[in-house]
Amino acid sequence: MFGPGDVRFFDRLARLYGLGMPAADRGRLAAGLARANRPVERVVDLAGGTGRATTEIDAPERVVLDAAPGMLRRVGERDGDLAPVTGDARRLPLADASVDAVTLVDALHHLPNQRAVAEEVRRVLRPGGAFVVVDFDPTHPLGRLVVLAESLVGFDSIFTGPDDLARFLSRVGFAETTVVDRGFAYTVVGLKGDEG
Amino acid sequence: MKESLMDIIVCPVDKHDLELAVDEEEADEIVSGTLTCTECGETYPIEDGIPNLLPPDMRDEVEA
Numbered sequence: 001m002f003g004p005g006d007v008r009f010f011d012r013l014a015r016l017y018g019l020g021m022p023a024a025d026r027g028r029l030a031a032g033l034a035r036a037n038r039p040v041e042r043v044v045d046l047a048g049g050t051g052r053a054t055t056e057i058d059a060p061e062r063v064v065l066d067a068a069p070g071m072l073r074r075v076g077e078r079d080g081d082l083a084p085v086t087g088d089a090r091r092l093p094l095a096d097a098s099v100d101a102v103t104l105v106d107a108l109h110h111l112p113n114q115r116a117v118a119e120e121v122r123r124v125l126r127p128g129g130a131f132v133v134v135d136f137d138p139t140h141p142l143g144r145l146v147v148l149a150e151s152l153v154g155f156d157s158i159f160t161g162p163d164d165l166a167r168f169l170s171r172v173g174f175a176e177t178t179v180v181d182r183g184f185a186y187t188v189v190g191l192k193g194d195e196g
Numbered sequence: 197m198k199e200s201l202m203d204i205i206v207c208p209v210d211k212h213d214l215e216l217a218v219d220e221e222e223a224d225e226i227v228s229g230t231l232t233c234t235e236c237g238e239t240y241p242i243e244d245g246i247p248n249l250l251p252p253d254m255r256d257e258v259e260a
Contacts (some may be wrong), residue, residue: 042204063201067254072246083201086248093208093240093249 026056028134028187032180033057033101035189037128040100046089046121047107051075051082053134057103065089090116094124101125105134106185109150109159118172118190125192131174133188137161142184162186197226197247207233207240208251214240 033040041061045054048064049071055078063083064075072084087093090113102121104111111117121131137143138159147159160168165188166177175193179186202216212235219242220227231240231247241248248255 063204067250069243069246069248073244076245083197084246085197085201085205086246086250087208088250088254091208091251093205093247095204095206095211098204 026058028181028185029053029056029103029105029132030058032103032132032134032187032189033059033130035132035178035180035191036101036130037191037194038100038126040130042099043101043103044094044099044124046102046104046117047111048075048103048105049107051078051084053103053105054082055079059101063099065092090120092120092124096123097126099124099126099129101130101132103132103134106136108133108135108165112158114158114160114168115172118169118174122173122190122192127192127194129192131169131190131192133165133190134185135160135165137182137184137186140184162188166190197242197245198224199226201247205231205247205249207236207238208249209233209238210235212236 043059044063048054051064054064065085065087069086075084136146138147162179169177169190174190176191178189214231218229229242
């Protein structure tokens with residue numbers, strides 16, 4: 001267990017939360033994307049900001065979608081192969097069954113109306129496509145600290161644990177949901193069924 | 197944006213196809229232009245190479 005006097009604790013928190021969160025690392029995202037029941041060629045990174053996590057995705061076509069144009073202007077400096085699009089996750093400007101996977105990394109808790117987001121993601125996924133969500137577990141000791149930190153800085157965050165999120169995605173209509181890994185940051189994958 | 201993006205982007209309001217009008221192009225990148233919904237006629241700007249496909253009611257509040 002970590003305590004406030006433990007340097008490793010803050011070091012780890014800073015690394016995970018502030019600077020470059022390993023939750024967004026290539027391995028974690030690859031493990032989530034590997035659950036898709038189809039080749040993953042086109043991926044949309046929702047609420048992708050400056051494209052920090054998007055660059056870690058191994059796919060030929062990668063779109064970064066965010067509601068903040070200021071963040072997206074920095075995407076090009078990071079990686080010229082990423083395609084930035086300004087848009088709202090609740091009303092996606094994407095065609096039905098047009099993408100193989102959608103990622104949502106460290107952002108679910110920032111989105112109002114998670115149901116609308118999940119329904120839109122399901123609409124734009126092709127059959128067998130994967131919705132990969134990486135977020136902080138509010139029931140994990142370190143996760144509780146993130147919840148506290150975000151409430152202190154005034155974010156209106158809504159955190160969901162991995163099992164609740166998996167159940168929620170099933171209710172929204174995802175054919176198969178899996179908790180791929182657990183911990184301070186968790187990964188949940190929802191698959192769109194083959195029948196669409 | 198690259199023109200290939202037209203394969204997947206639609207109007208966020210009614211999900212119909214968009215028509216592309218290019219103002220400025222560099223190599224294979226569309227730097228500025230306008231996307232118009234073929235159904236409702238709503239227009240969406242492309243600025244600094246980025247299509248702004250926020251629904252009209254959100255476009256003004258998040259402009260940054």
